[in-house]
Amino acid sequence: MVEAAVALIEEGGIEAVSVREAAKRVGVSPGAPFRHFESKTALLTAVATEAMARLTRHIEQALADAADATPLEQYRVLGYAFLAWAFGNPTHFEVISTRAVIDFEASGLLAANNRIRDRMLQLLKEAVARREIMSVSAEDAMLATRALAYGLARMYIDGQMPSWGIEPQAALQTARRLLDMQIDALRRPRRGD
Template identity: 55%
Template sequence: MQPPKKNSRKPAGKAATPRAYHHGDLRKALVDACVHLIEDKGLEAVSVREVAKLVGVSPAAPFRHFATRTALLTAVAEEAQERLGASIADTLRAAARETPLMQFRAIGVGFLQWSFANPTHFQVISSRSVIDYEGSRLRSSNDLIRVRMNELMCDAASQGLLRPGDIKRYQIAARAMVYGLARMYIDGQFPSWGLPVDDPLAESIRIFDLFIISISMAAEPDGEASKH
């Protein structure tokens, strides 16, 4: 396996202050302003009225698109899910000729790349108490990723690539690891653990590779994981 290219993207910084809205796609302008507000003041500061103020429209204008704060944040989460899906699709395409286990790894790498580059979207999509997860496109989109993970794990097991174990637990452990690494990075915990901060994404992928090695029948998979 060829080692993954080092991702040079940095976590997204503060969005530019939204300009006063005059015409065009009000829904998109509201979603963009909501992301800006979260980056500037935190998730707890979000309200439909506050976002309307940022966009420069009347307090009543957004309500034909978003009747509630939950609806607005759910729209942000749906946008986040689309970006996450695109990131995972990219890493899966790059690993298309690899073994099922390495393709499973690619899903985790795609998640890490996306979450490190989009910390605000990650914060919203992972805060299910403030979004309508069940009543939106989020569940179906997330289920597609889970189905692919399960398919790859089953294929890896059938090809003798996995150590004996519970495939479902392997999937949950992988999900917990990449989610936890993203959360630790976004919360600024890496320095307190003595981890290098010059390229936290590459370091996180190395840590994830330790998990891939631990469930693999091979002593170490070829490529990046075998170097650490």
């Protein structure tokens, strides 16, 4: 059912998903799936839960591979992992980021998202403590970089990159370069330091 819902999204967008249509795709009676997914929201929440698990594994693997890097460089790796996953899994990213169609708070998605945010903040606080970041607070740095990465992923998924002169095959590299610019700007000392 989850795979059928993803296929429906890829073909016609989130609005094309229904429990009945997903059931038809997997060859079960229209009423059978309602025992597992009582609504479209429940089905899309299942898609989002699977997507969040994949995103989390992707980020954890990237951080494990960069375990010896400085906190700020690990933060950069986390950002790269997020971008690579979002650009490589646009349908899953779209479901996670369209909170109006999923039960984000009651499903465990909020907790999973907060674990990623907590790891981001931990890395940035460590970077501040080591004086890798000198120009802003860890909280402000996290919000700014998350907004940039999220916005770039959303632009890619929404097909906006070509209107900015960025071809699809160059979009991820461009996004990484812009994230680098923002993270490198965090290293600048405050005026008077």
